Amino acid sequence: MIFVFTGNGKGKTTAAIGHGIRVVGQGKKVLLIQFIKNKKWPTGEEMALREFAGRFEIITGGKGFVGILGDRLPRSVHKKAAQDTLKKASKLIFSKKFDLVILDEINVALSLKLITIKDVLSILRLIPNNLDVILTGRGAPKELIRIADLVTEFREIKHYYGKGAIAKKGREY
Amino acid sequence: MIFVFTGNGKGKTTAAIGHGIRVVGQGKKVLLIQFIKNKKWPTGEEMALREFAGRFEIITGGKGFVGILGDRLPRSVHKKAAQDTLKKASKLIFSKKFDLVILDEINVALSLKLITIKDVLSILRLIPNNLDVILTGRGAPKELIRIADLVTEFREIKHYYGKGAIAKKGREY
Numbered sequence: 001m002i003f004v005f006t007g008n009g010k011g012k013t014t015a016a017i018g019h020g021i022r023v024v025g026q027g028k029k030v031l032l033i034q035f036i037k038n039k040k041w042p043t044g045e046e047m048a049l050r051e052f053a054g055r056f057e058i059i060t061g062g063k064g065f066v067g068i069l070g071d072r073l074p075r076s077v078h079k080k081a082a083q084d085t086l087k088k089a090s091k092l093i094f095s096k097k098f099d100l101v102i103l104d105e106i107n108v109a110l111s112l113k114l115i116t117i118k119d120v121l122s123i124l125r126l127i128p129n130n131l132d133v134i135l136t137g138r139g140a141p142k143e144l145i146r147i148a149d150l151v152t153e154f155r156e157i158k159h160y161y162g163k164g165a166i167a168k169k170g171r172e173y
Numbered sequence: 174m175i176f177v178f179t180g181n182g183k184g185k186t187t188a189a190i191g192h193g194i195r196v197v198g199q200g201k202k203v204l205l206i207q208f209i210k211n212k213k214w215p216t217g218e219e220m221a222l223r224e225f226a227g228r229f230e231i232i233t234g235g236k237g238f239v240g241i242l243g244d245r246l247p248r249s250v251h252k253k254a255a256q257d258t259l260k261k262a263s264k265l266i267f268s269k270k271f272d273l274v275i276l277d278e279i280n281v282a283l284s285l286k287l288i289t290i291k292d293v294l295s296i297l298r299l300i301p302n303n304l305d306v307i308l309t310g311r312g313a314p315k316e317l318i319r320i321a322d323l324v325t326e327f328r329e330i331k332h333y334y335g336k337g338a339i340a341k342k343g344r345e346y
Binding site for chain 2: 022048051150159
């Protein structure tokens with residue numbers, strides 16, 4: 001089944017990870033592939049999930065935020081990274097080693113046109129029967145919504161950033 | 174800070190658990206208190222989180238779904254269970270042993286009037302400075318939205334239940 005977690009609200013990636021924890025608890029295997037995040041700073045979830053090595057694998061394929069927060073990388077570098085990550089994802093999806101594959105922030109990579117919806121759909125149309133795939137990130141394209149079995153929109157109703165608070169360890173990463 | 178995860182879409186509890194995993198990975202302590210769920214069947218997340226014992230604690234205070242799925246318990250039993258769970262939650266919140274406390278499905282307990290918003294607010298108004306509290310469940314009352322620092326509404330855009338699929342191990346529990 002195909003799950004899409006989209007919208008501008010907080011919780012999309014953590015919901016995918018929590019779902020992964022559930023799957024691991026049922027004795028199954030999970031793969032998390034990060035399309036935007038880079039390897040520089042391991043997040044809290046990455047550190048915790050190391051304890052589930054072999055059951056909850058993480059691949060960090062991104063090169064960091066694109067065009068913001070001091071990003072100076074040429075667009076071609078981000079594009080190549082996202083496309084390589086998609087290739088890797090495809091290979092691992094069809095390896096049948098996993099019961100759940102999380103394509104984290106792939107919707108953002110799509111919005112930024114680092115990868116094409118056509119390439120993503122060509123993978124999703126062929127996923128093995130018992131595999132669940134979760135695609136996260138704001139701005140999921142309508143072609144993805146159409147093919148998905150479940151879509152949750154995470155709507156920001158209120159956020160403390162508006163009150164001047166900043167990203168904090170354990171809250172945002 | 175106070176986080177509210179509400180709305181009719183899938184992912185509220187898993188988002189809270191994923192957030193908890195992040196917090197554990199940063200070396201902090203998490204408590205998950207379940208207001209509706211009973212102990213009969215351990216879920217996938219409960220089984221996986223046992224590996225984080227001492228760092229990610231779970232208290233299951235509910236008596237199961239209220240009024241549906243064959244529930245035959247008198248309302249008074251659900252009410253007492255929810256009120257006892259709230260008392261326990263209050264005690265543990267003020268014990269300062271935890272950095273994050275998840276009050277899972279408490280919004281449902283509120284909607285069902287098993288507990289009062291007045292009692293919940295009287296706890297939330299006094300939470301220690303460095304504690305984060307996440308309240309999950311559909312139908313969060315407006316008094317809770319008002320006091321919260323962050324609110325995400327999980328909106329169901331599409332769900333496979335509509336297509337006749339049923340709850341599946343690893344997907345729903």
